[in-house]
Every structure is written in structure tokens, then in C-alpha cells.
Amino acid sequence: MKKLINAPEDVLIESLRGVAAAHPELSVDFENRVIYRGTPKADGKVALISGGGSGHEPLHGGFVGYGMLDAACAGEVFTSPTPDQMQAATLAVNRGGGVLHIVKNYTGDVMNFEMAAELAAADGVEVSTIVTDDDVAVQDSTWTAGRRGVGVTVLLEKIVGAAAEEGRDLASVLAIAEKVNAGGRSMGMALTSCTVPAAGKPTFDLPDDQMEIGIGIHGEPGRHRVPLAPARDIAAQLVEPILADLDFTGGPTIVMLNGMGGSPLIELYLMYGEVARILESSGVTIARNLVGDYITSLDMAGCSLTVLQADDELLGLWDAPVNTPGLRWGL
Amino acid sequence: MKKLINAPEDVLIESLRGVAAAHPELSVDFENRVIYRGTPKADGKVALISGGGSGHEPLHGGFVGYGMLDAACAGEVFTSPTPDQMQAATLAVNRGGGVLHIVKNYTGDVMNFEMAAELAAADGVEVSTIVTDDDVAVQDSTWTAGRRGVGVTVLLEKIVGAAAEEGRDLASVLAIAEKVNAGGRSMGMALTSCTVPAAGKPTFDLPDDQMEIGIGIHGEPGRHRVPLAPARDIAAQLVEPILADLDFTGGPTIVMLNGMGGSPLIELYLMYGEVARILESSGVTIARNLVGDYITSLDMAGCSLTVLQADDELLGLWDAPVNTPGLRWGL
Numbered sequence: 001m002k003k004l005i006n007a008p009e010d011v012l013i014e015s016l017r018g019v020a021a022a023h024p025e026l027s028v029d030f031e032n033r034v035i036y037r038g039t040p041k042a043d044g045k046v047a048l049i050s051g052g053g054s055g056h057e058p059l060h061g062g063f064v065g066y067g068m069l070d071a072a073c074a075g076e077v078f079t080s081p082t083p084d085q086m087q088a089a090t091l092a093v094n095r096g097g098g099v100l101h102i103v104k105n106y107t108g109d110v111m112n113f114e115m116a117a118e119l120a121a122a123d124g125v126e127v128s129t130i131v132t133d134d135d136v137a138v139q140d141s142t143w144t145a146g147r148r149g150v151g152v153t154v155l156l157e158k159i160v161g162a163a164a165e166e167g168r169d170l171a172s173v174l175a176i177a178e179k180v181n182a183g184g185r186s187m188g189m190a191l192t193s194c195t196v197p198a199a200g201k202p203t204f205d206l207p208d209d210q211m212e213i214g215i216g217i218h219g220e221p222g223r224h225r226v227p228l229a230p231a232r233d234i235a236a237q238l239v240e241p242i243l244a245d246l247d248f249t250g251g252p253t254i255v256m257l258n259g260m261g262g263s264p265l266i267e268l269y270l271m272y273g274e275v276a277r278i279l280e281s282s283g284v285t286i287a288r289n290l291v292g293d294y295i296t297s298l299d300m301a302g303c304s305l306t307v308l309q310a311d312d313e314l315l316g317l318w319d320a321p322v323n324t325p326g327l328r329w330g331l
Numbered sequence: 332m333k334k335l336i337n338a339p340e341d342v343l344i345e346s347l348r349g350v351a352a353a354h355p356e357l358s359v360d361f362e363n364r365v366i367y368r369g370t371p372k373a374d375g376k377v378a379l380i381s382g383g384g385s386g387h388e389p390l391h392g393g394f395v396g397y398g399m400l401d402a403a404c405a406g407e408v409f410t411s412p413t414p415d416q417m418q419a420a421t422l423a424v425n426r427g428g429g430v431l432h433i434v435k436n437y438t439g440d441v442m443n444f445e446m447a448a449e450l451a452a453a454d455g456v457e458v459s460t461i462v463t464d465d466d467v468a469v470q471d472s473t474w475t476a477g478r479r480g481v482g483v484t485v486l487l488e489k490i491v492g493a494a495a496e497e498g499r500d501l502a503s504v505l506a507i508a509e510k511v512n513a514g515g516r517s518m519g520m521a522l523t524s525c526t527v528p529a530a531g532k533p534t535f536d537l538p539d540d541q542m543e544i545g546i547g548i549h550g551e552p553g554r555h556r557v558p559l560a561p562a563r564d565i566a567a568q569l570v571e572p573i574l575a576d577l578d579f580t581g582g583p584t585i586v587m588l589n590g591m592g593g594s595p596l597i598e599l600y601l602m603y604g605e606v607a608r609i610l611e612s613s614g615v616t617i618a619r620n621l622v623g624d625y626i627t628s629l630d631m632a633g634c635s636l637t638v639l640q641a642d643d644e645l646l647g648l649w650d651a652p653v654n655t656p657g658l659r660w661g662l
Binding site for chain 2: 005011020191277299
């Protein structure tokens with residue numbers, strides 16, 4: 001295993017130390033492993049928290065800041081954070097307007113966020129929850145009942161963060177979150193396995209001449225292994241199941257071509273060119289896009305595609321100012 | 332070779348197609364392989380162009396936009412662009428204030444930019460040139476006479492871009508560029524080799540239990556191969572030669588912990604934490620920082636450290652608004 005780490009068991013806490021050193025505008029609670037905004041939002045506004053296993057950076061800690069999350073709870077690599085982390089974050093960010101929990105659909109995350117919501121409710125904090133489940137690759141998976149939550153989570157944190165920043169109430173913020181999750185679909189692929197530090201070896205074997213289509217962000221199996229193919233064929237294998245699952249014609253879309261952590265930007269732009277061409281020739285109008293590493297799987301080489309139905313309201317929220325380590329514009 | 336590409340010979344042009352599709356605010360000249368701002372800067376201001384071999388993204392094309400470059404010339408992977416590309420870019424961006432060429436110190440780049448400057452001068456365009464040579468790893472190298480130009484190039488493009496945007500004249504812009512290059516030092520390391528698409532196999536062999544200290548951004552040999560070590564030891568091996576080469580105490584610094592393309596953000600933040608700790612305990616004050624992939628070497632796993640002497644003037648230029656795909660703040 002070749003990694004820029006010390007001991008595998010210290011990866012999370014030492015990475016958080018680096019985040020704290022690099023981002024004085026954030027505040028890191030090392031005991032609870034929660035990343036907060038340095039400047040809390042105004043009283044009465046809805047607060048947003050998310051979290052999950054580490055190894056998907058910049059998700060979620062890199063999306064804490066003005067216009068996105070109020071806090072992110074970091075679990076160990078590919079391991080859900082605990083309910084007490086989530087409860088601490090929920091109590092800390094509440095400004096009286098209630099708190100939205102943004103949860104990717106994995107069994108541990110869903111269960112722990114549920115428990116945290118109950119604990120916070122007992123403390124008098126109103127909590128609503130959105131569970132993202134946008135991955136069309138598999139119906140159920142190793143780690144989920146139902147579809148996995150992947151790339152839509154990034155777009156949702158941005159859009160819903162803007163709605164909360166505007167001062168919309170919890171019911172309205174939740175409605176936007178549900179609309180985004182309902183209108184977004186994703187599909188990923190891997191050229192190589194990731195290596196979890198504690199395991200010390202690749203999560204799965206993938207021969208030199210094969211790739212995995214429909215991979216999960218923890219290296220969970222996808223739909224099938226197929227021979228290595230040119231980018232244009234990979235693009236088709238990502239676009240087709242997404243368009244087969246939901247109609248993206250008839251309105252604008254937001255498209256993300258996301259890197260899994262080990263694929264360089266020159267390849268991601270090349271893939272975006274292929275994906276955009278196929279989408280447009282299929283009658284899909286791309287109004288906004290992101291290309292880069294946003295929801296990763298440690299050092300996995302590969303990419304995922306997310307397509308989101310948008311409208312004037314969602315585009316307006318997308319364009320609103322955001323100031324986080326991972327996404328920043330308009331400020 | 333596992334890459335998200337079609338044919339190796341089409342990587343550059345197809346990646347540029349993706350850049351054009353993703354960034355409607357930029358303008359791509361596919362024939363000359365130049366990325367321009369969509370909106371040229373005002374008449375009379377100094378224009379900045381840079382360029383070099385591809386495979387270092389986001390450098391340079393990702394730094395075209397308000398507050399940084401006016402144009403970037405893209406060569407084939409790890410191959411200098413040609414003088415006619417540079418000449419076309421120079422003539423196109425000139426607004427009457429002259430043009431600064433920002434050139435990394437590699438023999439091909441230096442020679443071709445020199446020729447382009449002569450051609451542009453013959454066309455009546457005033458050109459000045461800054462050659463960056465900040466890599467302390469080796470004195471001469473496979474591809475250079477003198478030190479290699481690496482991470483300082485990123486910081487220089489930001490700072491000097493702000494000076495040009497302010498309306499300073501060419502002599503003054505060049506003076507800032509010289510000050511930045513003189514006050515910046517870098518050192519890199521690799522855990523794995525990169526793989527050039529046209530070669531189809533890793534550039535060098537690096538055993539599973541070794542790393543290369545002082546690596547170049549094309550995979551050129553560094554100082555030595557040493558056994559794999561914990562992040563804190565790697566950090567020390569990057570910091571020490573930099574501090575031995577120039578005194579960074581007594582004033583603020585800007586520090587960049589840069590990923591080589593294949594190392595995930597969780598590791599880069601961990602490394603930044605280690606580097607920041609050593610720098611601060613050595614009496615170096617970090618005023619600003621960058622952590623992420625800014626000058627890469629295709630899919631190489633590893634990182635580089637850049638430290639730059641700053642002062643109020645340079646920090647003010649650093650903080651000035653910038654709006655490019657790779658760096659964006661204040662707008």
C-alpha cells in the first residue's frame with residue numbers, strides 16, 4: 001500500500017488536523033470529528049448537516065461554509081459516523097429554524113442519523129431528513145436497501161444550502177431537497193480498486209484488461225465487469241442507464257462528471273466532452289456543469305456521471321453564492 | 332494502461348473539447364490549441380500567457396480567466412507547445428500594454444517561447460518573459476539547464492495576474508513576477524510513476540516499498556529513492572531542502588501542498604497538516620495556503636510542496652478576486 005499517511009488508524013484525525021490548518025474559516029471539533037463553519041449562520045435560518053464515512057473528500061467536510069452545509073460529521077474511512085457525533089452537530093448548528101439531515105442511503109448512515117434525529121428532537125430541535133438514493137446501477141446493494149446515495153448529494157447540498165441561506169423554512173427546504181433527489185440520477189465506473197488504509201490492499205481485484213460498470217463509492221460491486229473500452233464507450237455505458245431511468249428532456253439539467261480520486265483532470269475533461277456530446281444528441285440540455293473530484297472513493301481510478309433535472313428555481317439556487325473549500329463562486 | 336481516453340494521439344484535442352464544453356466562459360482555439368478568456372481584458376492592460384506540455388492540469392488552461400492568465404498554449408502531453416501557438420496567443424491577447432510570457436524552465440518551452448517572443452516583437456508586440464525555476468531538488472536535470480519550474484508557477488500566475496488586472500505596466504508586472512520567482516521554492520515526491528498515454532506503460536519502475544524524493548513533474552529522476560516512509564517523514568524530506576535553500580522566517584509565506592494527480596484529497600490534507608507543523612516549528616509563518624491538485628503529473632501518486640516569501644503587496648495581490656476553473660474567489 002502506497003499512501004501519504006502515518007498509521008492507518010490515524011488517517012481520519014490527522015486529515016482533520018490538516019483541514020483545520022488549511023481552513024481557518026472553518027472550526028474543527030476533533031473530539032466529535034465534526035467540521036463547522038467558523039461563523040455560524042443567522043438566527044432563525046434552517047441549518048444543514050451531513051456526514052458519512054471518510055474517503056469521499058471533498059464530500060462532506062469540503063462543502064461546509066456559506067451557502068452549503070453548516071456542519072459535516074466525519075466517520076472513519078467508509079464507516080458511518082455515530083449518532084452522538086450527529087447529535088452534537090445538530091445541537092450546535094441549530095439557530096431555532098430547525099435542522100435538515102442530508103443522508104446518503106447506506107444502512108449505517110440512515111440508522112445513525114435516525115437515532116441522532118430522535119435524540120435531537122428530545123432536546124427540542126426540529127429535524128427533517130432527506131435520504132439521497134440516486135445511483136441507478138443496482139436496486140439493492142451490499143450496503144443498502146434500495147439505491148445508493150452518490151453524486152446527487154453534492155448537487156443537493158449546494159442547492160438546498162442556498163435555499164436555507166435565503167431564509168426558507170424547514171418544510172420548504174425539505175421540499176427542495178426532495179425535488180432534487182427525485183430529479184437526479186447517477187452511474188459510476190472504476191478502472192481500479194480503491195485501497196482502504198486499514199485493509200492495506202485493494203478492496204477488489206480488477207484485471208488489467210477489465211473495468212467495473214456501476215461501481216459504488218466504497219468499491220461495492222456494480223452491474224458487471226466488462227473489457228476496458230474507449231472513453232466514448234464508457235460514456236455511453238454511463239449515460240444510457242441514467243436516461244433509461246428518468247426523462248431528462250424538456251428542461252434544463254445540471255451535469256456533474258465526477259472523478260473517483262485517482263483519475264487526473266485531463267481524463268475527466270475528456271470524459272465530460274464525450275458525455276456532453278451523447279447527452280446533447282439525446283435531447284438533453286446541459287445548463288450547468290461540474291467537472292472534477294467531488295465525491296471520491298479514496299484512490300480509485302474512474303468516474304461517475306450525475307444528471308439532475310433543473311428549472312429556473314433550481315438554477316437560481318445553483319448560481320447563488322457559495323464559499324466552501326470544495327465549491328466556491330459568487331463571493 | 333488504464334485511462335479514461337480514446338486513442339492516445341487524441342487525448343489533448345479531446346480533452347480540450349471537454350474544457351470547451353464545460354466552460355462556456357472560455358474560448359478554445361482548437362487549431363492552435365490555445366485556451367482564451369471568453370471576454371478579453373480592457374485595452375491598455377498587460378496580458379499574460381503561459382503554456383507547456385499537457386498532463387499538468389489544471390495548469391495552465393485551468394488558470395485562464397479574470398485575475399490570472401489571458402491565454403494558455405497546450406502542447407501534447409509532456410511536450411512543449413510550438414512557437415506558432417505562442418505567437419498566435421501573444422498577438423490575440425495583446426491589448427497594447429504588452430504581453431508577459433510565463434515559462435517553466437524546461438529546454439523546449441524556453442526555446443519555443445523565446446522564438447515566439449521574437450516573432451511577436453517583429454509584429455510590434457512588446458513581450459517580457461519570466462522563466463520559473465523554483466525546484467530545489469536538482470541543479471540541472473534531464474530536461475533543463477538549471478532548476479526546473481514547478482509549483483511557484485501556479486502562485487506566480489495568480490499574483491502576477493492580479494497585478495496585470497490592476498493596470499500595472501509591463502515593467503512593473505515583470506518585476507512582481509521576478510520577485511515571486513526569486514522568493515519561491517518547491518520540492519516534490521512520488522509514490523508511483525505516471526503513465527504517458529502514448530507510451531502505454533509507466534515512465535519509470537518504482538518498487539512497492541520505495542518512493543522517489545525530488546521527482547520532476549514529468550517523472551524525471553529526483554534526488555534519490557528511499558524506502559516508503561510515514562507522511563511525517565515525507566513532510567520533513569520536502570521541507571528541509573526548501574528551508575536549507577532560502578530563509579522563509581521573518582515574514583509571511585504562502586504555502587501550497589500540491590497533489591500530483593493520483594493522490595486523493597484525504598491524503599493531501601493529512602500531508603498539509605504535517606508540513607504546516609514542521610514549517611511553523613521552524614519559525615515559518617503561513618499566511619495563506621492551497622491544498623489540492625494544481626500542477627499535476629498525469630496519474631502520478633505523490634505530492635509537492637511550494638513555499639513562497641510574501642509581504643503585504645504579494646498578499647494583497649493573492650487575495651484579489653480571481654475567476655478561473657482552477658482557482659476562484661472574491662467574485
